[in-house]
Amino acid sequence: MIEDxxxxxADWEPLxxxxxxxxxxxxxxxxxxGDVVFRFSRKTSALIGIALIVLxxxxxxxxxxxxxxxxxxxxxxxxxxxPRMKAAxxxxxxxxxxxxxxxxxLSDDGVxxxxxxxxxxxxxxxxxxxxxxxxEITVDYQTIPxxxxxxxxxxxxxxxxxxxNSKYLLGTDGLGRxxxxxxxxxxxxSMIVAFIATFVNMTIGMIYGGISAYAGGMTxxxxxxxxxxxxxxxxxxxxxxxMVLMEDGFLSIIVALSxxxxxxxxxxxxxxxxxxKNSEFVLAARTIGSNSTTILxxxxxxxxxxxxxxxxxxxxxxxxFMEAFLGFIGLGISPPMASLGTMANDAxxxxxxxxYQLFLPAAVICLIMFAFNFVGxxxxxxxxxxxxx
Amino acid sequence: xxxxxGKRVGMMIISLFIIILITFIMMHAVPGGPFTRERxxxxxxxxxxxxxxxxxxxxxxxxxxxxxxxxxxxxxxxxKYQGITVNDFIENGFPxxxxxxxxxxxxxxxxxxxxxxxxALKNGRWQDxxxxxIATLGVTIPSFIVATLLxxxxxxxxxxxxxxxxxxxxxxxxxxxxxxGYSMAFIARLMRSSLLEVMGQDYIRTARxxxxxxxxxxxxxGLRNALIxxxxxxxxxxxxxxxxxxxxxxxxxxxxxxxxxxxxxxQRDYTAIMxxxxxxxxxxxxxxxxxxxxxxxxxxxxxxx
Numbered sequence: 094m095i096e097d098x099x100x101x102x103a104d105w106e107p108l109x110x111x112x113x114x115x116x117x118x119x120x121x122x123x124x125x126x127g128d129v130v131f132r133f134s135r136k137t138s139a140l141i142g143i144a145l146i147v148l149x150x151x152x153x154x155x156x157x158x159x160x161x162x163x164x165x166x167x168x169x170x171x172x173x174x175x176p177r178m179k180a181a182x183x184x185x186x187x188x189x190x191x192x193x194x195x196x197x198x199l200s201d202d203g204v205x206x207x208x209x210x211x212x213x214x215x216x217x218x219x220x221x222x223x224x225x226x227x228x229e230i231t232v233d234y235q236t237i238p239x240x241x242x243x244x245x246x247x248x249x250x251x252x253x254x255x256x257x258n259s260k261y262l263l264g265t266d267g268l269g270r271x272x273x274x275x276x277x278x279x280x281x282x283s284m285i286v287a288f289i290a291t292f293v294n295m296t297i298g299m300i301y302g303g304i305s306a307y308a309g310g311m312t313x314x315x316x317x318x319x320x321x322x323x324x325x326x327x328x329x330x331x332x333x334x335x336m337v338l339m340e341d342g343f344l345s346i347i348v349a350l351s352x353x354x355x356x357x358x359x360x361x362x363x364x365x366x367x368x369x370k371n372s373e374f375v376l377a378a379r380t381i382g383s384n385s386t387t388i389l390x391x392x393x394x395x396x397x398x399x400x401x402x403x404x405x406x407x408x409x410x411x412x413x414f415m416e417a418f419l420g421f422i423g424l425g426i427s428p429p430m431a432s433l434g435t436m437a438n439d440a441x442x443x444x445x446x447x448x449y450q451l452f453l454p455a456a457v458i459c460l461i462m463f464a465f466n467f468v469g470x471x472x473x474x475x476x477x478x479x480x481x482x
Numbered sequence: 483x484x485x486x487x488g489k490r491v492g493m494m495i496i497s498l499f500i501i502i503l504i505t506f507i508m509m510h511a512v513p514g515g516p517f518t519r520e521r522x523x524x525x526x527x528x529x530x531x532x533x534x535x536x537x538x539x540x541x542x543x544x545x546x547x548x549x550x551x552x553x554x555x556x557x558x559x560x561x562k563y564q565g566i567t568v569n570d571f572i573e574n575g576f577p578x579x580x581x582x583x584x585x586x587x588x589x590x591x592x593x594x595x596x597x598x599x600x601x602a603l604k605n606g607r608w609q610d611x612x613x614x615x616i617a618t619l620g621v622t623i624p625s626f627i628v629a630t631l632l633x634x635x636x637x638x639x640x641x642x643x644x645x646x647x648x649x650x651x652x653x654x655x656x657x658x659x660x661x662x663g664y665s666m667a668f669i670a671r672l673m674r675s676s677l678l679e680v681m682g683q684d685y686i687r688t689a690r691x692x693x694x695x696x697x698x699x700x701x702x703x704g705l706r707n708a709l710i711x712x713x714x715x716x717x718x719x720x721x722x723x724x725x726x727x728x729x730x731x732x733x734x735x736x737x738x739x740x741x742x743x744x745x746x747x748x749q750r751d752y753t754a755i756m757x758x759x760x761x762x763x764x765x766x767x768x769x770x771x772x773x774x775x776x777x778x779x780x781x782x783x784x785x786x787x
Binding site for chain 2: 325329335337418422423424437444448451452455
């Protein structure tokens with residue numbers, strides 16, 4: 094209680110002032126890495142990005158082992174089945190009528206059983222009759238969309254109910270291949286392409302930019318002029334040209350993507366090294382007799398790793414985008430292998446009747462792009478708080 | 483100024499020459515000649531064809547011939563379509579692409595700059611948050627996905643806009659949105675951050691303290707300085723619109739140059755690929771040059787380097 098407190102003369106005595114204590118650091122000493130991790134983990138969007146990337150990797154690399162299908166397992170009779178089917182009930186059995194007028198028998202928990210054979214067609218009344226074991230299914234296609242008529246009364250439309258497709262969880266594509274499996278393989282291809290391309294670009298950019306900056310003088314001027322000229326060339330055009338030059342396939346995409354994106358990396362590295370090479374630690378290294386290679390690769394480049402990593406993270410989404418773009422204009426992975434871009438391209442023809450075939454790869458592409466952009470932003474802020482927008 | 487322009491033109495010619503050289507080498511490195519088909523041609527015919535197109539000459543000679551043609555704006559014949567030259571492709575396709583690109587560019591500038599300014603002035607409030615969220619979406623979602631989703635939603639489901647061609651003003655809406663979406667979002671973000679930075683400067687405080695109205699401060703002192711980064715990005719934006727048009731034209735069935743390019747890629751029509759690439763590259767270099775000159779004119783602080 095404040096009222097009770099009596100101020101005594103002792104309160105006015107100076108405290109023992111210990112200089113040692115005042116200089117003591119109480120909090121734990123944080124390393125640079127710890128600092129980066131701390132700042133990174135405080136950004137929700139960056140953590141969401143990391144979580145998304147992990148999930149996507151599991152989806153792409155582990156997922157296919159749990160799938161009963163492969164990317165090229167096709168069953169043409171079950172082509173273009175959506176993930177959620179409008180099933181008509183006839184005498185307790187369920188039938189799905191596809192937009193191209195095929196009738197597919199379903200179990201009540203959504204397992205597709207078989208495509209029914211057409212028995213007869215009445216072109217005047219626009220009716221078709223299909224047979225399933227011992228019952229007849231009548232389809233009326235006077236109206237759009239066509240309907241299945243109920244068994245008891247010919248003039249009545251059968252009751253319908255929406256059932257999830259439980260044999261093909263995300264439906265099938267135009268050739269009856271499981272969308273989910275193809276998505277997994279597509280994501281895997283896109284990610285592998287993006288990672289390898291980024292790694293190669295990073296390596297080339299680091300070496301090129303490092304040498305240019307470290308050598309300085311005329312070498313620097315010439316090397317950077319070359320980079321200037323390359324950067325005036327529209328990269329998309331050149332990736333396309335390289336793809337035209339080589340056979341379609343995995344390797345050519347990697348070569349195409351790896352050979353053009355290093356320019357921005359080289360510029361970043363050069364900027365960093367030019368500043369760093371005048372630091373004392375370089376002088377110290379030189380004094381103890383290290384040669385240029387050691388100084389460049391052991392001292393300079395590791396110190397410039399922050400901006401390099403940020404640029405690399407930002408390269409991943411552009412590589413994913415480019416791969417999807419190439420697939421979309423028909424230059425990607427050769428079929429039957431799936432990539433997200435080729436899947437989107439395949440879906441374009443059937444967009445009106447089977448839009449889910451486009452939405453699914455589109456959603457995955459967007460997720461990957463978001464994830465890497467979030468992580469890149471987070472890394473940038475964490476590695477260099479000064480660079481904050 | 484003149485010295486700068488001269489230097490840039492020199493650089494441009496060197497770049498262009500290198501681009502042509504690389505394209506030429508790449509197209510001639512393709513295994514097999516343009517007349518190698520599944521079905522063998524009679525030897526005489528092949529010889530005559532090779533002679534007509536001077537394919538028996540040495541590569542440097544062919545390159546020199548190609549350059550000679552280019553100087554006269556002659557890009558040579560198409561290897562896949564008889565009697566059609568690459569010039570025809572460009573004459574047919576370019577006006578259409580240019581019209582779409584031009585409309586898109588105007589739309590981008592008229593929408594992104596005001597949105598960015600608005601967002602910056604409402605910094606931290608919900609309007610800012612909403613605009614920046616949409617802009618982030620716009621920057622991350624690839625244009626071909628935006629295009630197909632728009633097509634599905636507005637043309638197939640809602641039937642508001644036509645699905646193909648460029649006949650009426652309605653048919654411009656979706657392609658322009660899809661083509662310009664990325665650049666729009668990017669420029670809006672750039673405009674916002676640049677205006678925010680400028681508004682924190684000392685001279686803005688000076689302008690306020692001498693009693694100018696807020697509009698005058700923003701327009702005369704803030705905007706003029708904040709627009710500079712936006713102008714530098716215009717060159718790359720034009721490049722983006724050009725390459726983006728490959729897929730947008732394909733999706734909306736617009737008979738522009740992008741479609742010709744993608745078709746010639748698909749059919750391996752090497753002269754057409756080469757010609758259109760050279761044309762694109764030249765166009766882009768000239769555009770960047772113009773943007774740079776413009777940039778120099780509005781910002782006297784830039785060193786004539």
